[in-house]
Amino acid sequence: MTELRTQRLVLRRARAEDLAAMHAVLSDEQAMRYWSNGPHAELAETERWLASMIESPREVSDDFVVTLDGEAIGKMGAWRLPEFGFILRSDQWGRGIASEALRAFLDYMFRERGVDFLVADTDPRNAGALQLLARHGFVETGRATGTWTTHIGVCDSVYLRLDRESWLSAG
Template identity: 40%
Template sequence: MIRTERLTLRPARPDDLDALHAIFTDPRAMRYWDRPPHDAIAQTQRFLNGFMTPDDQRREEYILDLDGRCIGKAGIWARPEVGFILHPDHWRRGYVREALEAILPRCFRKWPEMPEITAECDPRNLASVGLLTRLGFRLTGFDRQNFDYGGIEMCDTAYFALPRRIRKAD
Protein backbone atom coordinates (compact mmCIF):
# COMPACT_ATOMS: atom_id res chain seq x y z
CA MET A 1 0.00 0.00 0.00
CA ILE A 2 1.19 3.49 -0.86
CA ARG A 3 -0.23 6.74 0.46
CA THR A 4 0.07 9.91 -1.59
CA GLU A 5 -1.23 13.36 -0.75
CA ARG A 6 -4.81 12.49 -1.76
CA LEU A 7 -4.88 8.80 -2.61
CA THR A 8 -4.34 5.38 -1.16
CA LEU A 9 -2.79 3.06 -3.72
CA ARG A 10 -3.77 -0.44 -2.69
CA PRO A 11 -4.31 -3.97 -3.98
CA ALA A 12 -7.62 -4.72 -5.65
CA ARG A 13 -10.38 -6.28 -3.53
CA PRO A 14 -13.61 -8.10 -4.39
CA ASP A 15 -15.65 -5.08 -3.29
CA ASP A 16 -14.05 -3.00 -6.09
CA LEU A 17 -16.24 -4.80 -8.64
CA ASP A 18 -19.04 -2.24 -8.87
CA ALA A 19 -16.68 0.75 -9.07
CA LEU A 20 -14.54 -0.94 -11.72
CA HIS A 21 -17.65 -1.95 -13.64
CA ALA A 22 -18.79 1.70 -13.64
CA ILE A 23 -15.44 2.58 -15.25
CA PHE A 24 -15.32 -0.30 -17.73
CA THR A 25 -18.89 0.31 -18.96
CA ASP A 26 -18.37 4.04 -19.45
CA PRO A 27 -17.76 4.79 -23.16
CA ARG A 28 -15.72 7.89 -22.26
CA ALA A 29 -13.30 5.90 -20.07
CA MET A 30 -13.04 3.05 -22.58
CA ARG A 31 -12.67 5.18 -25.72
CA TYR A 32 -8.91 4.67 -25.83
CA TRP A 33 -8.67 1.42 -23.85
CA ASP A 34 -7.72 -1.85 -25.55
CA ARG A 35 -11.36 -2.84 -26.13
CA PRO A 36 -14.83 -1.28 -26.18
CA PRO A 37 -16.89 -0.92 -22.98
CA HIS A 38 -17.84 -4.07 -21.12
CA ASP A 39 -21.30 -5.43 -21.87
CA ALA A 40 -21.65 -7.55 -18.74
CA ILE A 41 -20.42 -7.50 -15.19
CA ALA A 42 -18.89 -10.95 -15.83
CA GLN A 43 -16.28 -9.24 -18.06
CA THR A 44 -15.36 -6.88 -15.24
CA GLN A 45 -15.30 -9.78 -12.78
CA ARG A 46 -12.78 -11.60 -14.99
CA PHE A 47 -10.64 -8.46 -15.12
CA LEU A 48 -10.84 -8.05 -11.35
CA ASN A 49 -10.00 -11.72 -10.75
CA GLY A 50 -6.87 -11.32 -12.86
CA PHE A 51 -6.00 -8.06 -11.15
CA MET A 52 -6.25 -9.74 -7.73
CA THR A 53 -4.05 -12.68 -8.78
CA PRO A 54 -0.50 -11.96 -7.60
CA ASP A 55 2.23 -11.83 -10.25
CA ASP A 56 5.23 -10.07 -8.71
CA GLN A 57 7.44 -10.84 -11.72
CA ARG A 58 5.20 -9.03 -14.22
CA ARG A 59 2.95 -6.56 -12.40
CA GLU A 60 2.94 -3.71 -9.93
CA GLU A 61 -0.61 -2.38 -10.14
CA TYR A 62 -2.77 -0.51 -7.71
CA ILE A 63 -6.33 0.57 -7.20
CA LEU A 64 -6.57 4.34 -6.91
CA ASP A 65 -8.61 4.78 -3.74
CA LEU A 66 -10.00 8.22 -3.00
CA ASP A 67 -11.70 8.56 0.36
CA GLY A 68 -12.37 4.81 0.55
CA ARG A 69 -13.67 4.38 -3.00
CA CYS A 70 -12.02 2.94 -6.11
CA ILE A 71 -11.78 5.61 -8.82
CA GLY A 72 -9.39 3.79 -11.16
CA LYS A 73 -6.22 1.78 -11.45
CA ALA A 74 -2.62 2.44 -12.42
CA GLY A 75 0.74 0.72 -12.57
CA ILE A 76 2.84 -1.74 -14.51
CA TRP A 77 0.30 -4.21 -15.88
CA ALA A 78 2.77 -6.24 -17.98
CA ARG A 79 6.39 -5.40 -17.32
CA PRO A 80 7.69 -2.99 -18.55
CA GLU A 81 4.42 -1.39 -19.75
CA VAL A 82 2.47 1.08 -17.66
CA GLY A 83 -1.29 1.39 -17.88
CA PHE A 84 -3.97 3.43 -16.20
CA ILE A 85 -7.67 4.15 -16.31
CA LEU A 86 -9.75 6.56 -14.27
CA HIS A 87 -13.46 7.15 -13.95
CA PRO A 88 -14.32 10.26 -15.99
CA ASP A 89 -15.85 11.96 -12.94
CA HIS A 90 -12.26 12.30 -11.68
CA TRP A 91 -10.46 13.37 -14.87
CA ARG A 92 -8.22 16.43 -14.99
CA ARG A 93 -7.53 16.57 -11.27
CA GLY A 94 -4.03 15.08 -11.36
CA TYR A 95 -4.89 11.78 -9.67
CA VAL A 96 -3.16 9.52 -12.19
CA ARG A 97 -0.06 11.70 -12.23
CA GLU A 98 0.02 11.67 -8.42
CA ALA A 99 -0.29 7.88 -8.42
CA LEU A 100 2.32 7.28 -11.12
CA GLU A 101 4.82 9.63 -9.49
CA ALA A 102 4.71 7.24 -6.53
CA ILE A 103 4.51 3.98 -8.51
CA LEU A 104 7.15 4.45 -11.23
CA PRO A 105 10.19 4.94 -8.93
CA ARG A 106 9.01 1.93 -6.92
CA CYS A 107 8.96 -0.17 -10.11
CA PHE A 108 12.49 0.86 -11.05
CA ARG A 109 13.64 -0.16 -7.55
CA LYS A 110 11.73 -3.44 -7.72
CA TRP A 111 13.22 -4.40 -11.10
CA PRO A 112 16.77 -2.97 -11.15
CA GLU A 113 17.50 -4.73 -14.46
CA MET A 114 14.63 -2.92 -16.24
CA PRO A 115 16.17 -0.16 -18.38
CA GLU A 116 12.89 1.66 -19.09
CA ILE A 117 9.16 1.73 -18.52
CA THR A 118 7.07 1.82 -21.68
CA ALA A 119 3.60 2.98 -22.61
CA GLU A 120 1.36 2.72 -25.66
CA CYS A 121 -1.60 4.91 -26.42
CA ASP A 122 -3.83 6.16 -29.18
CA PRO A 123 -2.29 9.50 -30.17
CA ARG A 124 -5.78 11.05 -30.22
CA ASN A 125 -5.85 10.57 -26.43
CA LEU A 126 -4.28 13.96 -25.80
CA ALA A 127 -4.75 13.76 -22.04
CA SER A 128 -2.72 10.56 -21.79
CA VAL A 129 -0.07 11.79 -24.21
CA GLY A 130 0.26 14.95 -22.11
CA LEU A 131 0.44 13.00 -18.86
CA LEU A 132 3.12 10.68 -20.17
CA THR A 133 5.14 13.62 -21.45
CA ARG A 134 4.87 15.47 -18.12
CA LEU A 135 6.10 12.32 -16.36
CA GLY A 136 9.21 12.30 -18.56
CA PHE A 137 8.20 9.70 -21.16
CA ARG A 138 9.45 10.34 -24.67
CA LEU A 139 7.85 9.32 -27.95
CA THR A 140 9.84 6.40 -29.39
CA GLY A 141 7.66 5.24 -32.26
CA PHE A 142 4.39 5.49 -34.10
CA ASP A 143 2.35 2.98 -36.10
CA ARG A 144 -0.59 3.84 -38.32
CA GLN A 145 -3.78 1.80 -38.37
CA ASN A 146 -2.20 -1.11 -36.47
CA PHE A 147 -4.70 -1.61 -33.65
CA ASP A 148 -8.16 -3.13 -34.09
CA TYR A 149 -10.48 -1.51 -31.55
CA GLY A 150 -13.09 -4.23 -31.11
CA GLY A 151 -13.85 -4.52 -34.82
CA ILE A 152 -15.13 -0.95 -34.78
CA GLU A 153 -12.12 0.88 -36.20
CA MET A 154 -8.42 0.61 -36.86
CA CYS A 155 -6.42 2.98 -34.70
CA ASP A 156 -2.90 4.39 -34.62
CA THR A 157 -0.51 3.68 -31.75
CA ALA A 158 2.07 6.00 -30.23
CA TYR A 159 4.88 4.34 -28.27
CA PHE A 160 6.61 5.98 -25.31
CA ALA A 161 9.50 5.13 -22.98
CA LEU A 162 10.70 6.47 -19.64
CA PRO A 163 14.38 5.56 -19.27
CA ARG A 164 15.81 4.65 -15.91
CA ARG A 165 17.62 7.61 -14.49
CA ILE A 166 20.73 6.85 -12.54
CA ARG A 167 20.08 8.37 -9.14
CA LYS A 168 21.21 7.63 -5.64
CA ALA A 169 17.60 6.74 -4.77
CA ASP A 170 17.55 4.00 -7.41
Protein backbone atom coordinates in the same frame (compact mmCIF):
# COMPACT_ATOMS: atom_id res chain seq x y z
CA MET B 1 1.10 -6.04 0.91
CA THR B 2 2.36 -3.06 -1.06
CA GLU B 3 0.42 0.18 -0.75
CA LEU B 4 1.44 3.48 -2.29
CA ARG B 5 0.17 6.59 -0.51
CA THR B 6 0.02 10.15 -1.76
CA GLN B 7 -1.58 13.26 -0.30
CA ARG B 8 -5.03 12.23 -1.55
CA LEU B 9 -4.73 8.69 -2.86
CA VAL B 10 -3.99 5.14 -1.89
CA LEU B 11 -2.80 2.79 -4.63
CA ARG B 12 -3.29 -0.77 -3.46
CA ARG B 13 -3.68 -4.28 -4.76
CA ALA B 14 -7.03 -5.19 -6.26
CA ARG B 15 -9.57 -7.08 -4.17
CA ALA B 16 -12.73 -8.95 -5.10
CA GLU B 17 -14.81 -6.30 -3.32
CA ASP B 18 -13.59 -3.73 -5.89
CA LEU B 19 -15.92 -5.28 -8.47
CA ALA B 20 -18.74 -2.71 -8.44
CA ALA B 21 -16.40 0.30 -8.33
CA MET B 22 -14.16 -1.05 -11.09
CA HIS B 23 -17.21 -1.86 -13.18
CA ALA B 24 -18.16 1.82 -12.89
CA VAL B 25 -14.71 2.65 -14.33
CA LEU B 26 -14.67 -0.01 -17.04
CA SER B 27 -18.24 0.65 -18.19
CA ASP B 28 -17.55 4.40 -18.50
CA GLU B 29 -17.67 5.10 -22.25
CA GLN B 30 -15.53 8.23 -22.02
CA ALA B 31 -12.86 6.54 -19.88
CA MET B 32 -12.76 3.48 -22.16
CA ARG B 33 -12.58 5.40 -25.45
CA TYR B 34 -8.90 4.59 -26.10
CA TRP B 35 -8.74 1.32 -24.14
CA SER B 36 -7.98 -1.89 -26.03
CA ASN B 37 -11.61 -2.99 -25.78
CA GLY B 38 -14.96 -1.31 -25.40
CA PRO B 39 -16.82 -0.41 -22.23
CA HIS B 40 -17.85 -3.41 -20.17
CA ALA B 41 -21.56 -4.03 -20.70
CA GLU B 42 -21.79 -6.91 -18.22
CA LEU B 43 -20.56 -7.16 -14.65
CA ALA B 44 -19.22 -10.64 -15.48
CA GLU B 45 -16.73 -9.09 -17.92
CA THR B 46 -15.37 -6.82 -15.19
CA GLU B 47 -15.31 -9.77 -12.79
CA ARG B 48 -13.05 -11.71 -15.19
CA TRP B 49 -10.84 -8.64 -15.70
CA LEU B 50 -10.53 -8.06 -11.96
CA ALA B 51 -9.78 -11.74 -11.26
CA SER B 52 -6.93 -11.68 -13.79
CA MET B 53 -5.55 -8.55 -12.10
CA ILE B 54 -5.74 -10.19 -8.66
CA GLU B 55 -4.25 -13.51 -9.77
CA SER B 56 -1.42 -12.17 -11.92
CA PRO B 57 2.05 -12.96 -10.48
CA ARG B 58 4.01 -9.93 -9.17
CA GLU B 59 7.18 -10.84 -11.05
CA VAL B 60 5.44 -10.05 -14.37
CA SER B 61 2.66 -7.73 -13.21
CA ASP B 62 2.61 -4.83 -10.78
CA ASP B 63 -0.86 -3.36 -10.94
CA PHE B 64 -2.71 -1.13 -8.47
CA VAL B 65 -6.26 0.04 -7.90
CA VAL B 66 -6.34 3.82 -7.41
CA THR B 67 -8.55 4.83 -4.48
CA LEU B 68 -9.78 8.23 -3.33
CA ASP B 69 -11.47 8.47 0.06
CA GLY B 70 -11.58 4.67 0.13
CA GLU B 71 -13.36 4.33 -3.22
CA ALA B 72 -11.76 2.62 -6.21
CA ILE B 73 -11.74 5.14 -9.09
CA GLY B 74 -9.26 3.55 -11.50
CA LYS B 75 -6.11 1.55 -12.01
CA MET B 76 -2.45 2.37 -12.52
CA GLY B 77 0.14 -0.22 -13.21
CA ALA B 78 1.92 -2.76 -15.31
CA TRP B 79 -0.27 -5.64 -16.42
CA ARG B 80 2.79 -7.13 -18.14
CA LEU B 81 6.11 -5.49 -17.35
CA PRO B 82 7.56 -3.33 -18.76
CA GLU B 83 4.31 -2.11 -20.40
CA PHE B 84 2.04 -0.15 -18.13
CA GLY B 85 -1.26 1.64 -18.42
CA PHE B 86 -3.81 3.59 -16.45
CA ILE B 87 -7.46 4.46 -16.45
CA LEU B 88 -9.60 6.71 -14.26
CA ARG B 89 -13.34 7.14 -14.14
CA SER B 90 -14.03 10.19 -16.29
CA ASP B 91 -15.70 12.19 -13.51
CA GLN B 92 -12.27 12.26 -11.81
CA TRP B 93 -10.44 13.82 -14.77
CA GLY B 94 -8.92 17.28 -14.53
CA ARG B 95 -8.17 17.12 -10.80
CA GLY B 96 -4.49 16.05 -10.97
CA ILE B 97 -5.32 12.54 -9.76
CA ALA B 98 -3.68 10.73 -12.68
CA SER B 99 -0.51 12.77 -12.25
CA GLU B 100 -0.42 12.13 -8.51
CA ALA B 101 -0.97 8.39 -8.99
CA LEU B 102 1.58 8.18 -11.80
CA ARG B 103 4.26 9.93 -9.74
CA ALA B 104 3.75 7.45 -6.88
CA PHE B 105 3.78 4.50 -9.26
CA LEU B 106 6.96 5.63 -11.03
CA ASP B 107 8.77 6.26 -7.74
CA TYR B 108 7.82 2.78 -6.57
CA MET B 109 8.80 1.07 -9.83
CA PHE B 110 12.14 2.82 -10.23
CA ARG B 111 13.24 3.36 -6.62
CA GLU B 112 11.86 0.29 -4.87
CA ARG B 113 11.42 -2.34 -7.59
CA GLY B 114 14.48 -1.18 -9.55
CA VAL B 115 12.79 -1.66 -12.93
CA ASP B 116 15.08 -0.47 -15.74
CA PHE B 117 12.35 1.12 -17.89
CA LEU B 118 8.62 1.32 -18.55
CA VAL B 119 6.84 1.64 -21.89
CA ALA B 120 3.39 2.78 -22.96
CA ASP B 121 1.40 2.28 -26.14
CA THR B 122 -1.03 5.18 -26.56
CA ASP B 123 -3.51 6.13 -29.26
CA PRO B 124 -2.23 9.37 -30.86
CA ARG B 125 -5.72 10.92 -30.43
CA ASN B 126 -5.48 10.50 -26.65
CA ALA B 127 -3.98 13.94 -26.06
CA GLY B 128 -4.55 13.90 -22.30
CA ALA B 129 -2.60 10.68 -21.80
CA LEU B 130 0.21 11.83 -24.09
CA GLN B 131 0.53 15.13 -22.21
CA LEU B 132 0.53 13.36 -18.84
CA LEU B 133 3.24 10.93 -19.93
CA ALA B 134 5.39 13.73 -21.41
CA ARG B 135 5.11 15.76 -18.18
CA HIS B 136 6.50 12.76 -16.30
CA GLY B 137 9.46 12.31 -18.63
CA PHE B 138 8.26 9.72 -21.13
CA VAL B 139 9.72 10.19 -24.59
CA GLU B 140 8.30 9.03 -27.88
CA THR B 141 10.23 6.12 -29.38
CA GLY B 142 8.08 5.45 -32.44
CA ARG B 143 4.71 5.32 -34.12
CA ALA B 144 2.79 2.69 -36.03
CA THR B 145 -0.46 2.63 -37.95
CA GLY B 146 -3.25 0.09 -37.71
CA THR B 147 -1.91 -1.56 -34.56
CA TRP B 148 -5.23 -2.15 -32.80
CA THR B 149 -8.77 -2.91 -33.91
CA THR B 150 -11.08 -1.88 -31.11
CA HIS B 151 -14.66 -0.80 -30.53
CA ILE B 152 -13.86 2.57 -32.17
CA GLY B 153 -12.25 0.97 -35.25
CA VAL B 154 -8.67 0.63 -36.39
CA CYS B 155 -6.29 2.57 -34.15
CA ASP B 156 -2.70 3.72 -34.37
CA SER B 157 -0.03 3.71 -31.68
CA VAL B 158 2.46 6.14 -30.21
CA TYR B 159 5.16 4.26 -28.29
CA LEU B 160 6.74 5.95 -25.29
CA ARG B 161 9.46 5.01 -22.84
CA LEU B 162 10.84 6.21 -19.54
CA ASP B 163 14.17 4.91 -18.28
CA ARG B 164 14.98 4.48 -14.60
CA GLU B 165 18.00 6.76 -14.80
CA SER B 166 16.00 9.54 -16.44
CA TRP B 167 13.37 9.39 -13.68
CA LEU B 168 15.91 9.28 -10.86
CA SER B 169 18.01 12.13 -12.26
CA ALA B 170 14.92 14.34 -12.74
CA GLY B 171 13.67 14.06 -9.23
